[in-house]
Amino acid sequence: MKEKLIVIGNGMSALRTVEEILTHNKEKYEITIFGEEPHVNYNRIMLSYLLSGEKTFEDTIINHEHWYEENSIILYKNNKVLYVDTQKKKVICSFNQEYAYDKLIIATGSKPFIPPTQGSNLNNVIGFRTKKDVDTILQTLSNDKTAVVVGGGLLGLEAAYGIAKQGIKTILVHRSHNLMSQQLDSTAGKLLQKNLEQYGIEFRLNDTIKAIHGEEDVQQVEFNNGDVVESNLVVFATGITPNIEMALQSDIQTRKGIIVDDFLRTSVEDIYAIGECCEHNGCTYGLVAPLFEQAKELAKTLTNIPTLGYKGSITSTRLKVSGVDLFSAGDYLGDVTTEELILLDAKAGVYKKLVLFEDRIIGVVLYGDTSDASWYLKLLKEQTNIANLRAKLLYGKAGLGDAGHGGNDVNAMSDDEEVCGCNGVCKGDIVTAIKTNDLKTLGEVKACTKAGASCGSCLGLVEQILVNTLGDEYQAKEEGICSCCDVGHKEIKACIDGNEFDNVYDVFKKLNWKTGDGCSKCRPAINYYLLVKYNDNHYKNDPRSALVNDRVFANIQKDGTYSVVPRIWGGLTSPKELQDIAQIAVKYDVPTVKFTGGQRLDMLGVKKEQLEPMWKDLNECGFVSGQAYAKGLRTVKTCVGNQWCRFGTQDSMQMGIDIEKLTWGSWTPHKFKIAVSGCPRNCAEATIKDIGVIGVDSGWEIHIAGNGGIKVRVTDFFCKVATDEELFFYIKAIMQFYREDAYYLERTAHWVERVGLEYVKEAILSDKNRAEIYVQRFEESQIYAQIDPWQQSIETGFTKEFEPIVLAPKEEF
Amino acid sequence: MAWLEVTTVENIPLMGARKIVYKELEIAIFKTKEGELFAVHNACPHKKGKLSEGIVHDKMVTCPMHSWVIDLKSGEAQGSDCGCTKTYELKIENEMVYINL
Numbered sequence: 001m002k003e004k005l006i007v008i009g010n011g012m013s014a015l016r017t018v019e020e021i022l023t024h025n026k027e028k029y030e031i032t033i034f035g036e037e038p039h040v041n042y043n044r045i046m047l048s049y050l051l052s053g054e055k056t057f058e059d060t061i062i063n064h065e066h067w068y069e070e071n072s073i074i075l076y077k078n079n080k081v082l083y084v085d086t087q088k089k090k091v092i093c094s095f096n097q098e099y100a101y102d103k104l105i106i107a108t109g110s111k112p113f114i115p116p117t118q119g120s121n122l123n124n125v126i127g128f129r130t131k132k133d134v135d136t137i138l139q140t141l142s143n144d145k146t147a148v149v150v151g152g153g154l155l156g157l158e159a160a161y162g163i164a165k166q167g168i169k170t171i172l173v174h175r176s177h178n179l180m181s182q183q184l185d186s187t188a189g190k191l192l193q194k195n196l197e198q199y200g201i202e203f204r205l206n207d208t209i210k211a212i213h214g215e216e217d218v219q220q221v222e223f224n225n226g227d228v229v230e231s232n233l234v235v236f237a238t239g240i241t242p243n244i245e246m247a248l249q250s251d252i253q254t255r256k257g258i259i260v261d262d263f264l265r266t267s268v269e270d271i272y273a274i275g276e277c278c279e280h281n282g283c284t285y286g287l288v289a290p291l292f293e294q295a296k297e298l299a300k301t302l303t304n305i306p307t308l309g310y311k312g313s314i315t316s317t318r319l320k321v322s323g324v325d326l327f328s329a330g331d332y333l334g335d336v337t338t339e340e341l342i343l344l345d346a347k348a349g350v351y352k353k354l355v356l357f358e359d360r361i362i363g364v365v366l367y368g369d370t371s372d373a374s375w376y377l378k379l380l381k382e383q384t385n386i387a388n389l390r391a392k393l394l395y396g397k398a399g400l401g402d403a404g405h406g407g408n409d410v411n412a413m414s415d416d417e418e419v420c421g422c423n424g425v426c427k428g429d430i431v432t433a434i435k436t437n438d439l440k441t442l443g444e445v446k447a448c449t450k451a452g453a454s455c456g457s458c459l460g461l462v463e464q465i466l467v468n469t470l471g472d473e474y475q476a477k478e479e480g481i482c483s484c485c486d487v488g489h490k491e492i493k494a495c496i497d498g499n500e501f502d503n504v505y506d507v508f509k510k511l512n513w514k515t516g517d518g519c520s521k522c523r524p525a526i527n528y529y530l531l532v533k534y535n536d537n538h539y540k541n542d543p544r545s546a547l548v549n550d551r552v553f554a555n556i557q558k559d560g561t562y563s564v565v566p567r568i569w570g571g572l573t574s575p576k577e578l579q580d581i582a583q584i585a586v587k588y589d590v591p592t593v594k595f596t597g598g599q600r601l602d603m604l605g606v607k608k609e610q611l612e613p614m615w616k617d618l619n620e621c622g623f624v625s626g627q628a629y630a631k632g633l634r635t636v637k638t639c640v641g642n643q644w645c646r647f648g649t650q651d652s653m654q655m656g657i658d659i660e661k662l663t664w665g666s667w668t669p670h671k672f673k674i675a676v677s678g679c680p681r682n683c684a685e686a687t688i689k690d691i692g693v694i695g696v697d698s699g700w701e702i703h704i705a706g707n708g709g710i711k712v713r714v715t716d717f718f719c720k721v722a723t724d725e726e727l728f729f730y731i732k733a734i735m736q737f738y739r740e741d742a743y744y745l746e747r748t749a750h751w752v753e754r755v756g757l758e759y760v761k762e763a764i765l766s767d768k769n770r771a772e773i774y775v776q777r778f779e780e781s782q783i784y785a786q787i788d789p790w791q792q793s794i795e796t797g798f799t800k801e802f803e804p805i806v807l808a809p810k811e812e813f
Numbered sequence: 814m815a816w817l818e819v820t821t822v823e824n825i826p827l828m829g830a831r832k833i834v835y836k837e838l839e840i841a842i843f844k845t846k847e848g849e850l851f852a853v854h855n856a857c858p859h860k861k862g863k864l865s866e867g868i869v870h871d872k873m874v875t876c877p878m879h880s881w882v883i884d885l886k887s888g889e890a891q892g893s894d895c896g897c898t899k900t901y902e903l904k905i906e907n908e909m910v911y912i913n914l
Contacts, residue, residue: 515871517846517871519875520867523870544827544868544869548867548868548877558878608832801826801829804834805819807818807834807835
């Protein structure tokens with residue numbers, strides 16, 4: 001038997017919740033929805049476009065009649081729920097019909113707040129909230145009368161803009177001296193006002209309506225200073241209040257709104273509230289993004305998927321007025337404890353303000369150029385330490401000097417400019433794909449165009465193109481790590497930390513995977529996280545969840561052959577070793593032998609069935625796998641150091657060997673490279689490695705998070721140590737913290753850019769005891785990791801499957 | 814066309830594959846998580862990647878070269894990728910796998 005789920009409200013938050021529930025579990029509920037309005041679910045945010053005539057009502061419909069039918073949802077339109085009998089678990093509607101529920105969602109939204117004003121009960125004094133309000137406005141407008149809009153907030157400006165676009169004289173009254181005072185500081189407010197005046201809107205700031213005069217309909221509006229205008233329409237956009245009438249009638253606990261906890265539960269069991277009608281942690285929200293975040297959490301709760309719960313939202317605003325680029329988020333005003341970074345070009349109409357608190361962005365106001373909005377919002381949400389970016393922050397992401405892609409201003413890019421170098425996708429291809437296929441998320445763009453689907457370095461650019469193409473329709477959300485799921489790395493890691501699992505498939509079940517055995521993206525990731533938690537001794541590393549190179553301990557080449565790289569400790573070899581390698585290369589007729597950038601020898605073109613005997617021969621000569629294929633330690637590159645070099649200050653060769661002996665075999669989220677230079681001339685190129693060690697007269701400098709790949713990133717200086725022991729200590733601590741904290745396939749460079757250098761320093765440098773714990777965990781895991789995979793896979797018989805099965809031609813029988 | 818004996822079922826690793834060579838022909842035989850067997854031409858329709866080296870999930874394999882996903886039953890590339898690789902008929906008798914070539 002399906003449980004009965006009743007949803008009171010047919011708006012955006014209600015329906016988003018229902019949609020989310022259906023994606024998780026189609027069978028669990030029999031769903032009934034009550035809506036007060038006579039429509040299916042439409043996009044309330046688009047009302048201003050409806051008013052300005054830039055969109056039709058059809059354009060704003062989110063869920064059509066057939067959607068309700070296809071999902072067997074009963075919709076009662078024009079039907080108001082009067083109250084809930086919480087004892088008998090029934091809702092009572094207009095005409096006193098009763099409906100029983102097992103679970104109930106209240107999504108009654110909000111009502112426009114109209115301040116007590118003389119004459120506010122006249123006809124054509126309305127709010128700006130529903131399709132009906134828009135219809136009334138459009139029917140009432142007349143060329144010889146002025147329309148008055150009260151309230152200079154987001155909604156008021158959109159209403160005024162929509163009306164002015166119809167060619168009607170429009171006055172906007174706002175009681176403060178600054179437009180959008182909830183979202184903008186006064187500088188941005190002035191720029192905005194100047195821009196909107198071009199559309200013919202007349203602003204009366206620091207003013208209110210004294211009275212509205214008329215018999216039945218509005219005839220005149222009188223302002224505070226006694227001015228009077230002939231008018232037939234007054235639109236109040238003076239805020240909203242949560243619609244809690246029904247909850248009050250039902251004895252559900254309310255304050256400003258219906259009180260809910262982190263799981264959107266009200267004070268009554270089995271009753272949930274969501275959207276503008278609810279109050280979470282003292283906050284009510286009137287914007288769409290928080291409602292969607294709530295919907296996601298509520299749907300999980302209602303389908304028994306483990307969730308961390310809703311933690312409140314950081315809201316951001318974009319004004320939906322064509323030709324006005326405006327964005328704000330967080331605490332945009334600041335106070336005495338905060339700092340501001342400001343860029344103002346009044347002539348060009350560009351204004352950017354970032355409010356900082358302790359080197360983190362807490363508020364953003366952008367006017368005229370909002371191309372970096374999503375980037376700033378990300379820095380804000382993730383609380384990224386921006387101390388190192390400060391000087392360039394205001395110039396946007398492009399100002400950081402992305403070596404891979406040069407300037408990042410997507411607006412300035414032409415359609416034939418290449419965005420994704422791996423898959424050869426141009427800007428125009430992406431824009432066309434977004435428009436013709438109605439793409440909404442980064443994942444969809446990736447799947448459809450392949451842009452960003454390979455190395456991922458252009459994803460930021462792709463996201464910007466998506467944001468610019470979609471405008472307001474774009475909603476950044478944490479995407480699932482692949483199309484099998486809706487959860488991001490953070491949530492997956494938290495789930496694995498908090499529960500016990502035997503294998504990847506149990507994790508899939510717990511997190512409600514859409515596929516039984518995942519895919520080539522999620523399986524290796526989950527396998528990695530389980531390995532981090534349990535180490536090789538408690539968790540059996542699953543070869544079927546490893547990509548080919550990690551599975552067969554060699555690097556696959558374009559023709560299906562492999563390359564074999566034995567470990568050459570610290571890049572130092574001997575005539576005997578070279579002789580052995582040469583003989584083996586000759587014996588197996590290796591077509592190409594090449595020195596690698598990591599100071600070893602690569603034998604390329606080896607057939608899969610040759611791997612086992614070749615490894616055996618190499619093992620017998622004392623070689624182990626160089627793990628040139630691994631998401632783990634690759635090489636420790638060295639310069640000759642003070643053994644030979646006249647500038648050398650330290651024995652970098654021996655140090656390289658020691659570090660490689662210490663760290664070989666370790667697995668990490670992505671490949672890991674180390675280099676040791678014997679002096680600051682840095683011949684080992686240590687400053688583009690994951691860990692770069694540089695010898696100085698008084699000891700060693702440790703640098704981290706460098707990368708020589710697509711996007712060159714120079715290491716950050718981490719710390720300086722005097723002794724070899726300290727150096728080993730920090731290398732172990734850094735590697736362990738990285739493997740535990742980073743996401744799968746996140747190089748140290750990306751990880752440090754995401755979490756901030758300070759975060760890593762704090763974890764390791766601020767508290768010796770904490771660092772000690774990482775060191776111990778590293779040592780513990782190395783006991784089981786430092787086993788030569790070549791020798792092991794021969795011994796366990798794994799290499800048997802490397803042999804092809806050759807069928808004899810049938811003619812010979 | 815005739816049925817040729819290949820190997821025993823247990824010799825095909827679960828969620829893995831074996832490469833079969835017959836004259837000039839290279840075929841991959843896969844075993845899914847449910848133990849079902851499929852045979853396809855061992856070359857991705859994209860750039861001839863060895864499908865036998867890919868990750869097996871559901872009744873599909875992801876090519877190790879550029880992550881195209883190939884349906885093992887039909888040989889068709891999935892998603893927005895276009896292409897098809899030849900599939901072969903298999904039968905099992907007394908734990909022995911036969912291929913129709």
